[in-house]
Amino acid sequence: MDNKFIVSARKYRPQNFNTVVGQSHITTTLKNAIRNNQLAHAFLFCGPRGVGKTTCARILAKTINCTQPTADGEACNTCASCVSFDAGTSLNIHELDAASNNSVDDIRSLVEQVRFAPQAGKYKVYIVDEVHMLSASAFNAFLKTLEEPPSYAIFILATTEKHKILPTILSRCQIFDFKRITNNDTVEHLQEIVDKEEIQAEKAALQVIAQKSEGCMRDSLSILDKIVSFTNGTVTYQNTLEHLNILDEDYYFKMLDCMQQQNMAGAMLLYDEINRKGFEGDLVLNGFAEFIRNLLVCKDPKSAALLEVVEGLQEKYTTTANKVGISYLVSTLNILNEAEINFKMARNKRLHVELTLIKLNFLQQAIELSADNGTVVKKKRIDGPVAFRVQPIAPMLSKMNGDVTPAGSKLYIEQKPAAPAPANSPANTVPRSITTPPASNSRPVPKPAPPQGNKKNLLDALREKYGDQYAIEEVKEAEVLKMDKLRECWDxxxxxxxxxxxxxxxxxxxxxxxxxxxxxxxxxxxxxxxxQKFVEQERMMLIDHLHQAFNNRSISFSILVDASEKEEVPAHMRMNSKEKFERIAEQYPLVKELRDKLKLEIDY
Incomplete structure (x- = not known):
């Protein structure tokens, strides 16, 4: 135990630009700027956590002070400046953690140090990490120095939240955006480390670690250290899944097979087995949704590049995706997403997941039932019964056999019961009531114009075609409200x-x-x-009664409560707490005696 353990994230931190993983667009630009002597006085490194922002800042500070740089713009690691930098004793680099030193006084102290030129080397480099944590006053105190620093001073600002930095700071810096490290780059870097450490690790396990880290190299190295300690130096796919609390994808394949076969018992037993292994319901829902998403991605060869699974499972995903329809996958993904959103609100978590599995079990049958001539028809979803009241409206007929009805005329056609038509007679298919747009109340109903030439109006055409089967009458005009008739209808x-x-x-x-x-x-x-409530209860029937009486469906009414008369309130409801107690004590003296003996205080 003489050697102190150093975590991999620190032990294998890159020492030059060539060893930085996944940020070639940044390192190439910085090396060219150093080689061409075109260094900016202020840099802003922004991007997700653990992708190499602070590492690149330190490498840049080390390289620009190197006395014997290589031809491609890298530090030599042998000169006095590089050695002192690696040992942490260099006086030309100053790091400030803005998360804990974010006041105006801290920035003023930094600005005071900028005035002094470096004793050795060409540049003094100031690295301000988590710069978005600085206060607005500290930012303003930093502006002038950041815009016009001395020729030997270089500022490197690093942040994970670029949007929180003032625009005046952004305009004074050369901005470099770091990107997430891809899974392939992470796996290759992890493989190099396990080879150096002589650790036995399966490639599938490293791929799982890379997926879990989500593009953060520091997280992937931390996970690797934990699993190595957990497995005593042997990293396998199974113990990696166990340590990271990840459900094996074989369970999802089995679950999908049960649902395709509508084997509800098998699906429920499989979930019970998963639950007994300690996996919570939200993990199952989230994992199954990601599994369905991967199957959906595999349906189209163009989007197959988006599939990120461990090596060896790509073919299995593709084969399974070809057996399942797109409509089923989309519907399943929708149900799982809704279930995951409502999971936190469910009291019985297990029952909530089981209900979701039951829905998915019968989903294929529902899709087959909703198919219409080979095409899937989307069902309309109704949350509850919808009740509404309709009024019968006579259909409009504007033309018949080329005849045009004169504007403003009204017709009402009623079939005579004395002459029933045969079953195949065209009279059975003619509409029972025909109306044309109503005329104004102030104008009388005009008579149909006499036929001109061979044209006939609607009334003559109907009489000629249907004979005496119908009696044609004019529709009554709508009446306006009059107190006499309104009172008569009301009574x-x-x-x-x-x-x-x-x-x-x-x-x-x-x-x-x-x-x-x-x-x-x-x-x-x-x-x-x-x-008012009694009148409101009869509103629908009353308004229908008035519509029929006045032949006017525009009639409506409002209910007004007269506040001039006040309902009598009982005496005990008008008393306050003190008056109520005095009245009770007057009727029952023992209550007052009890209060005095117990020394109670009445809350008046």
Whole structure:
């Protein structure tokens, strides 16, 4: 135990640009700038965590002070400057953690140090990590120095949240955007490390680690260290899945087979086995959704490049995807996404997942039932019954056998019961009522124009074609509200309520006061809220009664509660707490005696 353990993220931190993984677009630009002596005075390195921002900043600071750089712009690692830098004793590099030193005083202290030229080397490099944590005042104090620093000073700012930095800072820096490291680059780097450390590791295990790290090299190295300690130096695919709490994809293939065969018992038993292994329901839903997404990606060769699975499973995914329809995969993905969203709100988590599996088990059958002539028809989803009231409207007929009805005329056609038509007669297919657009109330109904030449109007055409089977009458015009007829209809409806033995409503209707506002609207005034409810209960039937009486479907009314009369409130409801206690103590003296003995205080 003489040698102190160093984590892989620090032990194998790159020491030159060529060893930086996955950021060739950054390293090539920096090497060319150093070789051509075109260095900017301020850099901003931004990107996700663990992709090499601080590492590149240190390599840049080391390389520009190297006294014997190589031909391709790398540090020699042998000169005094490089040696002191590797040992951590160089005075030409200053690192500031802006997460804990984000005040104006910290930036002022940094600016004071910039005034002093380097004792050895050409440049003094100031690396400010997590620069987005600086306060607005600290940013403003840094502006002037960042815009016009001394010739020997170079600032390198690093951040994971570029959007939080002031635009005035961004405009003074040369910005480099770091990208996530691909899984292939991560696997290759991990393979180099396990070879150096003489660790036995399966490539499939390294691919799982790369997927779990999501493009962060530092996370992948930390995961590798943990698994090596967990497995005592042997990294396999199975123990990697166990350590990272990842469900084996074979379970998802088995689950999909059960659902395709509508084997609900097999699917439920398989989930029970997964649950007994300690996997929570949300992990199962999330993993199964990712599995279905991978199958959907494999359906099209153009999108197959998006498939990121361990080596050896690509062919199995492709074969399985060819057996499953796209409609099933899309519907399954939709159900799993909805179940995952609602998982946190479910009380019985296991039952919630099982219900989702039951839906997926019968999904194929539902898709087959919804197919229409070989094409899948999307079903309309209705959350609950929808009740609505309709009024019968006579159909419009504008032309018949080339005949045009004169504007403003109205026809009502009623079949005579005395002459029934045969089953195959065309009279059975003709509409029972035909109306044309209504005329204004102030104009009388014009008579149909006499036929001109060979043209006939609609009335003559109907009489000639159907003979005496129908009696044609004019539709009555709509009437406006008049108090006499309105009161007559109101009393008639009140009598109908009395026959239905709705005595409470009858009393309300008798005392109601009617006031006409305009030709199609009136107001019903009632004395109390309870009376308003009785009128409101009869609104639909009452309005239908008025529509038929006035032959006008535009009539409506509003209910007004008269606040002049106030309902009497009982005496005990008008008392406050003190008055109530005094009244109780007056009727029951023992209550007051009990309060005095127990020394109680009444909350008045």
């Amino acid at each position: 008639a409806y009140t009598a109908e309520l009395e026959r239905q033995k709705k005595h409470s409503s009858v009393g309300t209707f008798k005392i109601a006061v009617l006031t006409i506002e305009n030709d199609i609207r009136f107001t019903v005034s009632v004395p109390a809220l309870t009376a």
